[in-house]
Amino acid sequence: MIYLDNAATTRPCPQAVEAMQKALTETWGNPSALHGLGLRAERVVKTARRQTAEALGCEPDRIFFTSGGTEGDNFALFATAARLGKRGRHIITTAVEHHAVLNGARALEARGFDVTYLEPEPDGTVSLDALEAALREDTILVSVMMVNNETGAVNDVGAMAKLVHRKSDALFHTDAVQGFLKVPFRASSLGADILTVSGHKIGGPKGVGAVYLAEGRHLPPFLYGGGQESGMRSGTENVPGVAGFGAACEVRSRDLRKRMSIMKALKERCLEGLAAIPEAEIIGGHQAPHVICLGVRGLRSQGLIGALEQREIYVSAGSACAKGHRSHVLEAMEVPGDLIDGAIRVSLGFETTEEDIDGFLAGLREALVELR
Numbered sequence: 001m002i003y004l005d006n007a008a009t010t011r012p013c014p015q016a017v018e019a020m021q022k023a024l025t026e027t028w029g030n031p032s033a034l035h036g037l038g039l040r041a042e043r044v045v046k047t048a049r050r051q052t053a054e055a056l057g058c059e060p061d062r063i064f065f066t067s068g069g070t071e072g073d074n075f076a077l078f079a080t081a082a083r084l085g086k087r088g089r090h091i092i093t094t095a096v097e098h099h100a101v102l103n104g105a106r107a108l109e110a111r112g113f114d115v116t117y118l119e120p121e122p123d124g125t126v127s128l129d130a131l132e133a134a135l136r137e138d139t140i141l142v143s144v145m146m147v148n149n150e151t152g153a154v155n156d157v158g159a160m161a162k163l164v165h166r167k168s169d170a171l172f173h174t175d176a177v178q179g180f181l182k183v184p185f186r187a188s189s190l191g192a193d194i195l196t197v198s199g200h201k202i203g204g205p206k207g208v209g210a211v212y213l214a215e216g217r218h219l220p221p222f223l224y225g226g227g228q229e230s231g232m233r234s235g236t237e238n239v240p241g242v243a244g245f246g247a248a249c250e251v252r253s254r255d256l257r258k259r260m261s262i263m264k265a266l267k268e269r270c271l272e273g274l275a276a277i278p279e280a281e282i283i284g285g286h287q288a289p290h291v292i293c294l295g296v297r298g299l300r301s302q303g304l305i306g307a308l309e310q311r312e313i314y315v316s317a318g319s320a321c322a323k324g325h326r327s328h329v330l331e332a333m334e335v336p337g338d339l340i341d342g343a344i345r346v347s348l349g350f351e352t353t354e355e356d357i358d359g360f361l362a363g364l365r366e367a368l369v370e371l372r
Contacts (some may be wrong), residue, residue, distance in 0.1 A: 002313045002356045002363070007149050007178060007291055008351035013203035014250045016244035020205060022241040032226065033140050034103030041239050048246025052210050055249035057186025058347060064229040066371040071222070073100035073143075073162075075211055076173040079219035080141040084171070088138030094118045094126050094129050095332035096153075097145050098175055099153055100277040100329070105143075109358055115139030118144075120333050124153030131160055132167060139170040150329040150345055151284035152291030154183060161191030170198055171217065177201055177328075181252045182260065182290055187212045194219075194323075199241065203247035203350060208241035217263075247321035262297030263348055264289040266357055270346065276359070283335055283343060290348040295339035304344055307367035311361055313365075314344050 003011070010191040012020075027044050029037030044067075053060040066072045078089070095117040096236075107116045116124050116134045126144060135142075140261040142164045146157050161172040171309050173319050179185065180197040194217070195334075213219065225234030252259070267289055273281045275295060283293040294302060301317035308315055330340045346360065 002359045004346045004348065004356065005314050006318045006352070007325055007345060008316055009200045009206065010203050010349050012200075012205055012244065013248055013251055016204050019247035020240040020244040022103065025245040026148040027243075030259055030294055031239060032228065034241055035267065041067070041197060041237075045237050048242040051246035051250040052242075055181065055253040056195075056210070056212055058177050059186040061230070062187070062215065062251070063210045063212050064232040065237065065245075066196075066209045066211055066233060067207055067238070067326055068200070069175065069196055069198035071097070072198075072209050072211045073098065073173075073175050074104050075222040076143060076194040076196065077101065077104040077108060077141065079222055080173070081111075081357055082220050083218075084114075085142040087169075088136075088140040088296040089138050090114045090116070090139045091117045091141045091143070091144045092118065092131065092170075094120065094145070096120050096124065096126075096150075096329045097143065099148060101143050101145070101175060104141040107127040110272070111248050114138075120329075122152070122333065123287075123328070124148055124151040124333055125155050125285065126160075128156070128159060130165055132163055133362065134236070135164070135168050135170070137168075141171050142332035143175070146185075147176075147183060147288045147291070148284075148326060148329060149291070151293045151333070152286040152288035153284055154179070154287040157192060158185070158190050161193075165191065166212075166283060171347045178288065178291070181249075182263075183257060184257065191193065192216045199245035199248060202248050202252045204245040208238055208245045210245070231287050241318075241366075252344050259350060260289050263350075263352070266348055266352055267292060267352065269354065270357045270361070274364075277365060277368070280364070281339060283330065283339065284333065292346045293343060294346070295335070295343040296342075297336075297338045297342055299342040299368075301323075301342055301344055303358060303371055304342065304367060307371055308360075308363055311363040311366065315360075315365045316347075317343065 029041040031042040157174045164172045171193040195212040200206040
């Protein structure tokens with residue numbers, strides 16, 4: 001099997017599986033309980049928080065665990081609207097965000113907020129000039145993703161955060177789900193007020209993520225109840241989930257620059273091979289080390305994906321959360337419709353090898369001959 005759909009989800013690393021199994025079978029108590037079993041579960045959560053914070057580059061008390069990237073993105077939008085909605089009703093985001101942000105922004109529009117959707121450049125990034133031109137006195141939040149999940153476009157969110165703070169009183173949020181442990185950053189110095197990540201994109205389990213909230217930023221909780229997670233996210237903690245997430249953070253953050261260098265070299269190997277296939281057209285700037293978007297005119301994505309799957313090669317047609325719909329990202333980039341219809345996403349992971357890349361290229365050539 002050649003698995004090249006890591007932007008959708010990654011194979012859980014052995015350390016994450018082991019940590020989750022131990023939490024399920026040995027430290028299964030409620031972390032809020034005062035007896036020994038509960039205290040052991042609490043220590044598991046504390047360890048996972050430290051591991052996650054170290055990978056993010058921040059203090060442990062600056063993060064709280066969530067059910068994943070969607071909840072984190074929704075928290076950023078709705079908590080900011082609840083806290084600052086009386087001061088202003090303007091929000092800025094981009095036309096190429098994940099649906100967790102886009103649909104949240106549309107929901108706020110239905111509640112009377114004014115949302116500006118910044119259009120991307122041809123390479124899929126959003127320009128600083130466009131952001132600056134959109135800022136207003138009543139802007140309360142700017143949300144721009146770090147790495148686009150469909151094209152691999154990398155936004156300079158550090159520069160954007162500085163611009164927003166220099167020109168306005170708005171908060172800056174970045175969806176870093178695809179950027180976490182793929183592009184280098186430290187949450188404490190990046191400049192973002194709110195940052196969201198997810199466990200299953202880095203070898204951790206599904207159903208768990210984290211939100212970073214900068215020092216001095218106070219937002220209302222998204223869920224109310226028993227006051228877990230320092231009052232920011234009530235509900236009995238998902239101990240196995242956070243244990244697996246923390247373990248994955250610790251493993252994947254080791255020798256990170258070396259890992260990224262290897263992944264980038266593999267991506268370049270793939271791009272060189274694709275350049276020798278005339279039908280394959282690269283879409284966007286693919287700046288991230290793990291995502292390539294390409295299209296084949298005259299074919300449908302699903303047919304190409306099916307032909308590759310018959311060869312046990314797994315890729316996708318874009319965001320796994322937009323199954324069956326034409327890519328809003330590629331449409332916003334004004335990619336020709338016939339190229340969008342034949343677009344696929346190839347996304348590398350920590351376990352991807354040269355043999356995987358070569359096998360994909362060979363399989364793609366065979367599939368194209370078969371489908372033509």
